Structure formats: structure tokens, C-alpha cells
Amino acid sequence: MEEENGDQELLFNTSADQSTKKHERVIIHIDIDCYYAQVEMILNPSLCGKPLGIKQKNLVVTCNYEARALGVEKLMTIKSALEKCPSLILANGEDLKNYREMSEKIYHVLQSYSPFVEKLGLDENFVDVTHKIMKLPEVQQVVSGHTFQDSDDICACGCTERLAQGSLIAQKMRDHLRNELGITSCAGIAFNKLLAKLVGTTHKPNQQTTLLSTSSLSLITSLKHPRNIPGIGSAINRKLEALGIDTIEKLQSTEIFKLTEALGAKTANQIQQLSFGIDNSRVKITDRPKSIGAEDGFIPIRSEVEVRKKLMCLLDRVLELVEKDGRKPNQLKLTVRKLHPSSHSVRESRQTTIEYATGTGSSTNQGPGDEKHKIKLMTTLMNLFEKIIGCDVSWQVTLLGISFSGYPSKNSESPAENSINKYFPVKTSSSRPDEPLPPAKRGRFDESVLQELPPDIRQEVLEDMQNQLPSSDPQKPTDSNCPKGVDPLVFRELPVEIREELLAEERMKKQSNIKKSNNLLQYFRKAS
Template sequence: MKTKMEGETTLDDHSKTIIHIDLDCFYAQKNIVVTSNYIAREHGVKKCMLISDAKKVCPNLTLVKGEDLHDYRQTSYKVTALLQSYSNLIERLGLDENFVDVSNLVSKRLQESAVTVTDAVGNVFGDLNDLCDCGCSGRLKMGTVIAQEIRDRMKSELNLTGCAGIGHNKLLAKIAGSKHKPNQQTVVFPNSAVELMLSLAHVSKIPGIGVTLTEQLCSINIKTVEDLQNTNFGKLMNLLGPEKARTVYDLSFGIDHAPVKSTGKPQSIGIEDSCKSLTIEGEVREKLKQLLARLLLLVSEDGRVPKTIKLTVRKFDKTSKVSARETRQCNINSTIFNPKDITKLTDTNENKLMTCIMRLFNKLVNTNKPYHITLLGLSFTKFVERPSARSTLTKFLVKDIEVQSITNIENVQETVTIPEELPSTSNAENFETEVEPSAKKMQIWRVACEKEAFEDHGAGGLRLSLQVTGGGVEVEFDGKADGHKSEYLLSSERQRGGIRELPLDMQQELWEEYKQNRDRDKVCSSQLKKSKTNNILNYLVKH
């Protein structure tokens, strides 16, 4: 298909086969009806209807509590895992929708199959006459066979039903799948793409065109899909800009170049709960504490450690009768989480986290004035991979690099190799660790050490060596110019406390200590006794 826009031509690519899977009536939530089955819809139950209103129109309504989505998430990931046996290009849309690019599988089956697929499986939208001769018809028919296999397996293995749409792009596959529900599938061939788009009537029904864009289009009297197809492109470009105008114009003809993007781990994991009006800070804190416990369970299943927490609050204004949502977020120290089981917070760390959350709440809500909270939500963002309990201070200092010692002014270097691991301790399983620093931080640390050493000792240089001992890690600075030595002993007890990363300011402080205390005896006796509260030696040496 071709569409003309001010002398330019946009070509429609028919080479792909995309399946859109939409699970039937997947989940619900208390206070409002997030979704309902088709029998309930026949009785007037609609999405986002208050439960009290839903019971009025359907007194025999059976409600499923959707406050805790743990089981729904688990089932949703099982569906995704099933789809991954057909393609590695799976794009998740929430818990109940997935795009699957089966183009490679279709090509493989068509090459291996001795029998040609003559009929499409399931429903067909539009006319089967005048089909395209580029080969897309055969590919899409094979796509319907695969879609039926997927739906059959979902039923037999997971006891789930769902609808499927099959098309040569994501847009058409999604719209086609909505034409016959529940538990059915529909394919649309390229020759019927325009007809399918016109069946949507209003432009707001086009996937990808939201409320704001709909209002913009209506402002220049574009209300229906047909209006959009017949509009002057220059007028549309003045409103939206050239790139966005071209995308929107193409969508009206069923042309969508967006690829199926393989979905990785989510950037944010959150949970929120609408509630009866909360007016007391103690009630808010208790509700947030419950949400935190449930959120930690979700994060533990993800396997990563969060670095930022975000609070969402919906306040109801009795004067204007309007609810408004606001959010605030702050960074958190990832070391408060137990790497073995992130759900198990110590009382101290739980209090730290709750203190952060309540500070965010007090920034969003003026508790000195009456307030009415109708929704609270918590989410974690900015994740890092969970560290191994075997991470050690030595790994921080020497992972994949060697400590260099400058031996003369010609920069002839002697390499000292450092052991990879410290000896294991009896309670290693109780480590609370941070993620190991990047190689870049390690390089900065090493270069700074060498630069400091060279400046202090000139051509004579300085030897830096580390040795693993029964008491911990011994760091020795041997100044050849004046025969001076200095050592720092890092006790194994502090290792068990979870030292995983030395910040740059602590590194600098360490070097200042070294320069100011050249005599080993003074470092071992005098400095350890007189160190400041936030001294690096207190950080490293407990006793």
C-alpha cells in the first residue's frame, strides 16, 4: 500500500507477521471494577465503575479481590515464558497483553512444510479477493496457525483463554484481535487495512492516539479516521510537526513501522491502592507500611536491588470535588536491603525506609491542615543487579586489575598480583552488601594512588602491596625514597559488616591520613585512638 503526502510516498512493509495476544478478563481490583467478564458486561457492569454502582446494576455480581497482584504477575510471566518458545521478540503491554513477532518462525515453517496453508484459521476481517501477491497472504495464514497453537497451549497448560489478532504490523494485529471476543482470533490482510481503520470511526480509537493528541486533532476539525485520511497534510504538519504528522497520518491508513521490542525487566516496580479517605497521619503510615511489605515481595521476585523510592498520593478536594495525583521520590542506600532476602529488613533499616517515605508524604501533604487521601502508592526505580554474598573488599580493590608499583623515573613497572577472594567467614550468609563498583571507579582509585605516590616520593617511587591475612586485608605502602612503611589493617569483622565500596571522599581521606602520619607506630597507636567520628579508619577498623 502507498500513501501520498505532499509529493512523498510512504511504503508499507508486508514482510512481518505479528500476533497480538490479549487475555480474557484477566484481573480486577477492589473499590473500582478494573475489568469484568462478558456476562457481567451484559448486565451493565463497565470498566472503572465503582463497585457500589456495579452491585446496583448486577446484584448477583461476584467480586474477585485484586488488591494483591502477586498471583496475576506470576501467571502473566508464565504466559510470556510460553510465548518465548515461539519467538525471542516478545513485547509485554501490562499483565494481560503481548505482541509476538513470529516472522522467523513463519519463514522456517513455510520452508519446511510440504503442505501449503490454504485457509486462515479463525475469523478473517475484510474481503479475501484481490490479496497481495508479495507472499504476505501465505505468511499471515501460517501466522493464524501459530496463533491457534499458542491459544490452545494457554488453555491446556495455564487454563487461560485469550483473543489473538494477526497482521503484518502491530497496529493492525491489535485492532483485528478486538473484533471478535472472547476467546477468538482474527486476521487482517493488507488489502483490508484501510477498511479496518475506517471501522474505528473516531480518531481516539486508533492505538497510539491519546487524549491530548485527540484534542489537538479535534482543534482543526479532525474527528473521524476518514477526516484524518482526507486532511491536508500541510495543515497537519503545522499542528504536529513533520515527523509526528507523518506517523499519525500513516496510522490512519493502517501503516505502522514500529517494531516489536523485546521487553526486558521493568524500569519501575510499584503498587498502589485506592482506599477510603485517610485523614490521620498514623493511618497513612500504617497503610504505607503495608504497601511497603507487599512491594518488597514484588522486588524480591525481580531479583534486583532498588536505589530510588517514589511515593504517589491522590488527594480529594471537598471544595472543588476534584482528585489530584502527585508524586515525589528520593534516593535510598541499597545497603539497607539484605542481598539474600530483600523482604527481610532489620527494624533499624525498616525505620530508615519508612522515615524516607513519610518525609516524602510531608512534602506532598500539609498535615497541619485537613486532608483527605484516597489513594497511596509506592514504587522502586533505578535498579542495580543484586550482589553476590561472596563480594569482598579485596574484590572492590583488585577485581580484574593489578596493582602497579612505580620503581624508577623511567616508569619501569613491577606488577603485583592480588588474590581474588578473601577467606570465607562463618556468617557470610548474613552479609548486607552493595553492588561492586565499576571498573571505571577502580581505575580512578588506582591512578590516584599511583599519582599520589609518585608526587610524594619522586623518582624513588612507592610500592603499594596488599596481603590477605587471617585478620583481614593488609595494605602496605613502602616508600623506597626514605625507607618508610605504613600499614592499614582491615579487620575481618568489618568485612562481615559489608564493606563493598570506598567512596572517593573516603579514599582521599585515607591518603591524607597516610601523608600526615608517616610513622607506622603513630598510625597504629595514636591515630586509631584519636580518629574522628566519621574518620575513614573508624569506617575500616572497628577495634
């Protein structure tokens, strides 16, 4: 009985803390309805209203609501899906090109409402509209859409009105997506990312739900099992079940030292906070990808001719993505999944430095140089393949993947089109915010706009600007980043990996403050 009272007291204290603290943020989670199927129906309107499944290999990876109503489920085998729904139409979803393009269009629409947009896969986005609401002269009193467990309880911090205003912005976003792109979506509106994502699932499809802070614990406990909390995967769930934790309430009331012993301090604290609906993570502005690639899985093959054919198809797909991205990579990686005689698979990768010629992936205006460069890339890929296979004469391959990386960092290129800096145009006269801009940025951005932002958002903007300060091209080192005592002219001509090794040794030497007489640096000292 005492233990039960202790649990109730813990829940009461946490609930009280949740209802009295300042819930300053307004986060919107946008989730596109049956995304792949919607894209296919937009491309082919004759599919609308019919049961549609998207196939990849022998699986139906997703389907529209008409198919779900007839018993088709995600990740069902094609055979089982057709048994459930003989009228099911199957569209091939192995080429993600159209889905990626629509995802980018959705992202840009959402960016027109806030610079703080974080992509989560192709069909989900978090949008932080806190700064937008703080500037509004009038406060919205009525929630647009559904309210989770609507009650008369009002939070003293004023978040109810802010969330109501957020619901109006979410409705505008969804209307914009439907009118411009033909896309329907669901939205969740709450004061943090976790709760926004969870509450958006309570009314689907093509609906939105707002969670008031006074109902946050009710939403979390309605999940029943800890594995239903985003961030708690199968591995963590197994460890929790080993501790006898199979409900949200048990996770909330478990002493932290027990969780720490099983999961480590960081994970233990994080998941227990999640179990109370506490999530302080910020919406991170989605940056351009660090690598661009594609993979293809298939039944086992053991012929180099088949490998070359599949690699050529993959290369064409990836080159088109690289060209559309517009940056110039300098690394090429090949991934191979080998099937061993014992029937278990092993993934292995190799990569190498390349010289990428722009225009290689363009389907138009290809000249002899373009085809020549593709042949050169294919030769490089086959060399990597031979290194992975080695002396194994009985090899079988069930997957191939190609990716390009090594793109210039944002420090060494102009700000991206979707950079937050585009929201701060130049003004001839401005007042400095409390925290000054980096010297190199002054005079290029409207500091008065920064002054109006909340402190945490202003800090994020400043950090973003600081990260975009120009720096030397890593391929062309200057005297300032050349190791002490090394001739810069010699240093510039060294391969990248040797330069990195020299710089690493220099850093280690400074940290340890120990002079080493026998190291790589001594071979590149200036002649006295």
C-alpha cells in the same frame, strides 16, 4: 468535486502502495479474555459460569462475559453494577500479585515460540514470528480462524501465505495457554503491530482473526473515528476535532502542513500514517522493570498513625515483589497525593539512596535482621513523608505510593533468563555472519544462527548483544571513567551525586572545549 476526486486519488495511491510493497513481517497480538476475572475463576473454579466483577475501591474495573451479558460494564460503580445485576459476585482486585504472576507465566509460554515478545500491560503481548516462518520448509495455505473481509485479492509479495502460517502459530500459542494455564485468549495476525491489535478485536472471546494486506484499509476505515486508532489519545483527538477532523477519511486527506501546525511534525506524520494502517514500529523485547512499586488510594486521612499503618501494608507488598525480582535496588521513592482546601489534589514525590538487604521481603525464614531492616525502611519513608508535608498543619492525604529503583543495568549483570542470547548457544565451530559479533561476544554465541536471520532481526540481536557487553560498576568507577586530572582514589570515595556532577562537567568541558578555572573539578585535582 475536484476535492472529492483528490481524496479518492490519495486513497487509491495509498491502497496501491499497501498492496504492492513487501509485507515481510508477521506479528501476532495476544489479548487475554477478561483477564482479571479469568485469573479469579482459575483460582476459584466455583466462580465459573457466574456473573463476576473485579472491584477496586468503589468501581467494578472489569468483569466476565456472564456479567457483561447482564448489563455490567467496565469502570461502573459497584452500586450501579449491583442494580443492573443483583446476582453479581465481587472479587477484590486491589492486590495485583496473582495477576502479575499469571502475566509472567503467559509471557514465558509465548517466549517459547519466539524471543521477540513485547508486553503491553498485564494481559496483552505482541509476538514477532517472522524469523520462525522464514525457516519453515512448507507454507501454510489455509488461514486458521477468521479472516477479516475475506476476498479473492492476493498480494504479490507472498504475505498471504506468511500470514496464513502465522495464524497457525497463533492457534498453537492459544492452545498452549489454555492447556497449560487454563487461560483463553484472542489473537490478531497481521503484518504490523497496529493492524494485529485492531483485527484481534473483531472476533471475541476466545477467537482469532487474520488480516490480509489487501484488506488493511478496509479495517482502518471501519473504525469510523480517529480516536479509535491506538496512539491517538484524548488530547490529540481534541486538536483534530478543532480542525474539523472527525472521521478516518478526513484524517487521511488532510494536508500534512495543517496537521503539523496543530500537532508538530513528528506527531502529525505519525498519526497520518496510522490512519492508513502504516506502523513500522518493531516488537521490542520486554526488559525487566526499571522500578518496582505499588500505590494505594483512599478517603482522606490526616493522622501519622494512619499513614504509618498504610505505608507498612504497602511496604510488605512491594518488598515481596522486589524479592521475587531478585535484583538489589539502591533508590527508594515515596509518592503522596495531598488534598488541598480548595478540593484539588497534588501529587508530590521524594526519593533517597538506600542500602537494600536481600531477604527483606521474604515471608519465611525472617530473622531479627530482616525486621530491623524493615523498620529502617519505614523510618526512611516517614522522613520522606515529613519532607513532603513540610509545615502544612492542615494536610490531608488521599494516596500513598512506594517504589524501589536504581537496579543494576544489564551491562553490569549476567544476561537475564529471558534474554534473547539464550537462543544462541555456544558452538565449537561457526561461520561469521555478514556483520561480526562484538569482540567480547565471539566464541560465546552460535553465529551460524545469526547468519540465517533476516537482516533487520539480525541487527536487533547484535544491538542487544552490544548493550550487554560488560562495563564497570557505576558505584565503583575505574580510572578510565574518572575525570581527567582527578585522583581516582578520591573520586571513588565521593557520593554518587558528586561523581555524576563531576562527570557531567567533564563532558560539558569536552563539548564546549572551553577551559573553566572556577568549577567543582579544581577541588579534586591530583597534587603535583
